[in-house]
Amino acid sequence: MPGNVDSPEPILVLRPLRPEPNGDSFLRRFVQFVTMFGLVFLLIRTVVIEPFGVSTGSMATTILGNRKQAYCPRCGAEIVVGTPEEHRGGMHPQAEVTCWNCGLDRLDMLTDSPGDVQGDRFLVDKLIYRLRDPARWEVAVFHGPVDDRKPYVKRVLGLPGEDFRLFDGDAYADGTLLRKNLPQLSEMMVQVFDLAHPPQPSGWGLRFDVPDAVQDDRLRLDGTTTPASVQYIHRDVDTGKPDVVRDRLGYNGGSLRREWLPVHDFVLTCELEALAGNGVFELRLTDSANTAVLQVPIGATGQPCRLGVDGGEQQQCADVEPLRLGQRVAVEFAFADRRVQASIAGRVLRCRIDLPALPTTLPTDPAAKRRGTAKPFALSAAGVSVVVHRLQLHRDVYYRTGDDGCRNATQAALHLNAGEYFLCGDNSASSYDSRLWEVPAVQRNAFLGKPFFRHQPLKQAIVPGLGAVQQLDWNRLKFLE
Numbered sequence: 001m002p003g004n005v006d007s008p009e010p011i012l013v014l015r016p017l018r019p020e021p022n023g024d025s026f027l028r029r030f031v032q033f034v035t036m037f038g039l040v041f042l043l044i045r046t047v048v049i050e051p052f053g054v055s056t057g058s059m060a061t062t063i064l065g066n067r068k069q070a071y072c073p074r075c076g077a078e079i080v081v082g083t084p085e086e087h088r089g090g091m092h093p094q095a096e097v098t099c100w101n102c103g104l105d106r107l108d109m110l111t112d113s114p115g116d117v118q119g120d121r122f123l124v125d126k127l128i129y130r131l132r133d134p135a136r137w138e139v140a141v142f143h144g145p146v147d148d149r150k151p152y153v154k155r156v157l158g159l160p161g162e163d164f165r166l167f168d169g170d171a172y173a174d175g176t177l178l179r180k181n182l183p184q185l186s187e188m189m190v191q192v193f194d195l196a197h198p199p200q201p202s203g204w205g206l207r208f209d210v211p212d213a214v215q216d217d218r219l220r221l222d223g224t225t226t227p228a229s230v231q232y233i234h235r236d237v238d239t240g241k242p243d244v245v246r247d248r249l250g251y252n253g254g255s256l257r258r259e260w261l262p263v264h265d266f267v268l269t270c271e272l273e274a275l276a277g278n279g280v281f282e283l284r285l286t287d288s289a290n291t292a293v294l295q296v297p298i299g300a301t302g303q304p305c306r307l308g309v310d311g312g313e314q315q316q317c318a319d320v321e322p323l324r325l326g327q328r329v330a331v332e333f334a335f336a337d338r339r340v341q342a343s344i345a346g347r348v349l350r351c352r353i354d355l356p357a358l359p360t361t362l363p364t365d366p367a368a369k370r371r372g373t374a375k376p377f378a379l380s381a382a383g384v385s386v387v388v389h390r391l392q393l394h395r396d397v398y399y400r401t402g403d404d405g406c407r408n409a410t411q412a413a414l415h416l417n418a419g420e421y422f423l424c425g426d427n428s429a430s431s432y433d434s435r436l437w438e439v440p441a442v443q444r445n446a447f448l449g450k451p452f453f454r455h456q457p458l459k460q461a462i463v464p465g466l467g468a469v470q471q472l473d474w475n476r477l478k479f480l481e
Contacts, residue, residue: 052141052151052451053121057082058425058432059153060251061190062139062480063451065119067251068094068109069460074237077101077197081109081253082430083116093253100192100250102199102237109253115468121456122480124449134159134421134447137184139480142423143446145439151448154433155188158422160444163413166424166435167362168369169247169263169398170337172413177357179337180396182348186332187481188426189267189394192245195219196390199237206235219388223381224277231378232393244372247398252430258403262372264288265336265396271389273328274298279383281323285335288373289358292340294333297322298384307340307351315351320344328389336396364411400428401435408440419444454478 057065066083081094094109124141134140134156144152158164162173171178180188196217198204205211209231213219221228235242246260264287272281278299285292295306301322308314323329329345341352359368376393401410408414409422416422420441425431434440457476463469 048125048127050124050126050449051121051455052124052153053456054119054153055083056119057251058427058430059139059155060249060427062155062187062426063120063122063153063454064251064457066116067119068115069117070107070109072099072102072104072107072197074104075099075102075197075199077194079107079109080251082251091255093255096254098248098250098254100248101194101197104199104237115460117458117460117470120454120458120476122451123453123455125452126449128450129447133444134450136178137180137481139451140423141448141451142442143448144437145442145446146437148446152423153451154423154425154431156421157424158409158414158416158434160416160418160420163415164409164422165362165413166399166401166409169261169265169396169400170357171399172357172362175362175413177338179339179354182332182334182341182343184481185267185334185336185396188397190249190397191392191394193232193234193393195388195392202237206237206240208232217389219379219391220386221281221379221381221388222385223279223383224385227380227382229378229380231375234374234376242374244374245376245393245395246372247395247400247429249427249429251427256429258429261398261400262288262370263395263398264370264372265398266376267332267334267336267394267396268377268392269330269332269394270391271328271330272296272323273387273389274323274325275385275387276325277384279381281384281386282380282382283331283333284378284380285333285340286373286376287335287338288370290335290355292333292335292353294331294342296320296331296344298386299323299325301383305344305349307342307349307353309340309353309355312355313353315353317342317349317351319347319350362413397426397428399424399435403429405436408435408437410435414440416441421447451480454480 054063055066067080070079072079079099081097092110097107097109098105136156136159139155141151141153157171165172198217204214208214213230233242234245244262247263248260266285268285278301280303281296281298283294291310293308297303297305305317305320307317332343334341338355338357342349422434423442424433457473458470459473460468461471
């Protein structure tokens with residue numbers, strides 16, 4: 001019966017695909033790939049991420065502009081000086097340069113150094129300010145209120161609704177001192193002394209009250225039998241006379257003829273190597289009003305790590321293990337913005353101390369400003385023998401208010417309305433920013449994005465047969481706070 005006959009299975013016939021000409025297929029796919037890549041790149045650049053470059057140094061040393069680099073003939077420290085276009089008047093910045101480390105002056109980088117190094121390039125997150133408002137202490141790219149034809153890059157200080165004021169190098173909002181955390185401070189700090197680059201032939205002995213503690217580019221403190229200590233004194237290498245640490249920035253070279261002001265906020269960095277004994281290594285920093293103390297336990301001492309202020313608050317830092325003999329760890333100790341904080345082995349301590357601002361109110365009398373110090377730090381060892389490597393002294397950014405043209409938030413507080421921000425460059429002595437603009441505030445809709453990665457910092461190198469060339473400076477690749 002027909003109904004009992006199974007229907008035959010359909011037969012699938014496989015036929016070979018028609019071959020396409022190889023050249024035509026490759027060309028089409030290549031064009032498709034390039035087109036797709038270009039569209040994705042344009043989308044990312046337009047909406048998400050865009051590379052920016054700087055030619056000036058208003059954000060030095062966080063972001064460097066076009067510059068020349070050389071090495072001090074006396075101490076070997078690297079000297080970086082900007083190009084003339086960022087200085088308004090005066091002599092060429094590279095004509096008479098002073099070494100930031102040992103103070104050797106009248107260095108001629110204009111004729112004795114190779115060609116310029118291009119300014120830093122960084123990646124900017126263009127999406128972030130569509131999701132949130134700009135935050136204090138972060139670097140931002142924006143259209144300036146006095147010139148919207150080009151983007152500016154500065155640091156956000158004052159926020160909407162605040163009565164903002166700069167005084168004695170620090171920033172205040174509604175009369176309250178503004179403080180940075182340790183990562184923010186580390187990004188902005190300016191180096192003023194490096195033990196690893198001793199001036200020849202005398203060395204760094206004259207900068208310490210116990211010259212024998214200095215062993216070339218290291219310090220040795222043997223306190224195993226009796227406590228040993230050493231005090232740093234900021235003496236002039238040529239005259240031997242002490243002077244307070246000032247806000248001069250080597251990047252500006254010899255172009256700025258002005259009074260360099262005493263500073264009082266410091267960061268001390270080093271590496272500690274424990275050789276013998278059981279005891280405590282102590283670091284002391286002063287801001288010319290108080291002295292902060294960090295005690296690092298070493299060996300089987302049984303003592304905790306302590307952070308404190310002489311005659312004031314003391315805290316135990318339970319998250320720090322004693323330094324083992326033979327171990328070498330990095331230490332960062334800061335006393336800035338009247339805040340005491342530290343990190344050990346790359347780990348920021350949970351304990352920190354905030355002291356009242358000085359003065360407690362904001363007077364108009366310049367005499368109320370603190371005097372500087374020629375003795376910013378001291379080190380000591382009790383019960384242990386320690387070698388200090390890579391010892392460096394840094395200062396915080398000092399916001400200048402008495403320079404020509406400074407008119408906003410310098411003599412009195414400036415009220416910021418809704419959607420208004422106050423921004424300044426880290427290179428305060430050579431930055432055209434909210435302090436000087438006729439219209440001081442940056443509007444919320446003028447922000448373009450936040451730099452988050454310094455991806456193309458260059459440096460100069462001498463290659464045999466080629467001379468001076470620019471190459472990537474791997475040590476300065478950095479994500480920004």
